[in-house]
Amino acid sequence: MTEPPSEAWWRREAHQDRRPFLTVRNRIKAALRRHFEGQGFTEVEAAALQVSPGNEAHLHAFATEILGPDGQARALYLHTSPEFACKKLLAAGETQIFDFARVWRNRERGPLHHPEFTLLEWYRADTPYETLMDDCADLLRIAAETAGTRTFAWRGREADPFAEPERITVAEAFERFAGIDLLASVAEGGATDRARLAAEAAAAGVRVAADDTWADVFSRVIVERVEPQLGIGRPSILCAYPVAEAALARPKPGDRRVAERFELYVCGVELANAFGELTDPAEQRRRFEAEMDEKARVYGERYPIDEDFLAALAHMPPAAGAALGFDRLVMLAAGAQRIEQVLWTPVA
Template sequence: MPQNPPFWRPGVHAGRRPYLLARGKIAAAVRAWFAENGFVEVETAALQVSPGNETHLHAFATDLIGPGNERRRLYLRTSPEFACKKLLAAGETRIFDFARVFRNRERGALHHPEFTLLEWYRAGAAYETLMDDGVALMRAAAEVVGTRAFGFRGRTADPFAEPEKITLADAFDRFAGADLLGTIAGGEGDRDRLAREAERTGVTIAADDTWGDIFSRVLAEKIEPRLGQGGRVTILYEYPLPQAALARAKPGSDKVAERFELYACGVELGNAFAELTDVAEQRTRFAHAMDEKERIHAERYPIDEDFLDALAVMPQASGIALGFDRLVMLATGAERIDQVIWTPVVES
């Protein structure tokens, strides 16, 4: 039996309805902003050969059955990224997708197994342009629902204020007293050196933690809770290369990539890249991520060869994925993601 009264109970729905109506207003405002800025809305397929090749993202699998009863394994996408980049290769230059996506093993106040990612891409644009885009869309969401501040769990952020911008290296130094870049050489992370830095800051390390595991622990325990001080939106940028699976390296650097994440009220809202277009490098990164996935989770996903073929002709571009449901939450003050989803997946 469900743990909570179902969403369709009239009393439950009445409490959720203001958030849902606000969701529609925000979606309309977002679409209007994209139209004003020359973007085309696309609708990409949910069924994919590969759901994505990130170590800690988990997909839903299904079988496509052909007319001769032949079976082919497909996956519900964790992101529309591969499909959108194929459209860039096809010649589109400014696109966005309100994409329903699916991630297994995720449920909580900010996580839902089926949710909406708002992704957009600009061919020929620097990734810093997406910083401005993200701030503009947050402001559009706030304006349409008549609020001056985002809120979540007692924290507030003013989307109209100038955002705070901080590199990962500066954040590790300021909030953890750790030398992040000193643990990276030739694009690879020195696990033992980062472990020593983390333990010195009081972060507990397990014997089998990788460099990426330790990075994530320090980020979650020491960095993220300190972001957005003073009620501002935070842009955390120049991620280390070992944490940039689909982003290109910053020119002249073998340590950091052109990647940023957008935070408000301590909540991660968006993840952006200057897109990697080196096919050989992308294949290597995918293979490494899947080796790690198999080691940690005892599963791996196929590589979409069609995507790599498209990547070979895709122009230089920048792209971002923004959690639309989370944007609605922050703009309306909702406490749980299922409050802003019309028909949430029933818990059992």
């Protein structure tokens, strides 16, 4: 009998080690499904094959093709998020929807990253985006109760999933953790000043390369100085992102330098990304084109724009939506250290 490879997840002993995490996963999914259904949400299932996988510069998709009856091939992609399809459903008249969506992202592999994973996305029509912050707190509590734990932990960091999340703006986080006045480099309407941010970052001891863009510097400060400090002791909600870092979000009333976007962090781990949704098709096209220009500059490729999605935006009601990394939530609730521990059949 041929011995299985030592790294094979299907080895009996390896599966038995992982099975407790997997059964917790099932219980958490069932509990979250009951929660949404109890609030009057409708579960939907977005198709994975899409004309466009999304138009964010640094997300990488899996490409394929579809053959028509005449044998002619047309390019399609596995989606990186069900977002476009879910917003089309809002345009069609749905008002509260959720989807445990299998999604695919290329060039991603690590303790918290896997090429195929599950996003829990939910959308509320005619609802302020702050409501999603309360949703996130509810989901953390439900996951902890279901897993039978009082504490989430990851690599030496701990957080109380029952505690009220701290709400901190991105500008406040830059000032608190890096001593940088972020909004001094952002003009009314969202234009950015690369030289100003680069100078402040360098003065704070953050490495700045000569060819770094404003977005490059922003991301380095976030990764090196801000993210490690978030979600320690209690969850953190990092909100009011600069408009340039929120391609799918509407500007925040009262300060058009920032957008209605927030991210949820627990134990330094990013768990969710949420928006007050942009519904202006012309502005959305402009942002998508800018993102694809940046993708072409950095990676030498671009993805098509889903014209059907832009058409649907004109009919979409005001809405707020969130995407939560379901596998990561299970990891924190179950005490797993690697994402493969909470996936029933990991990609080899």
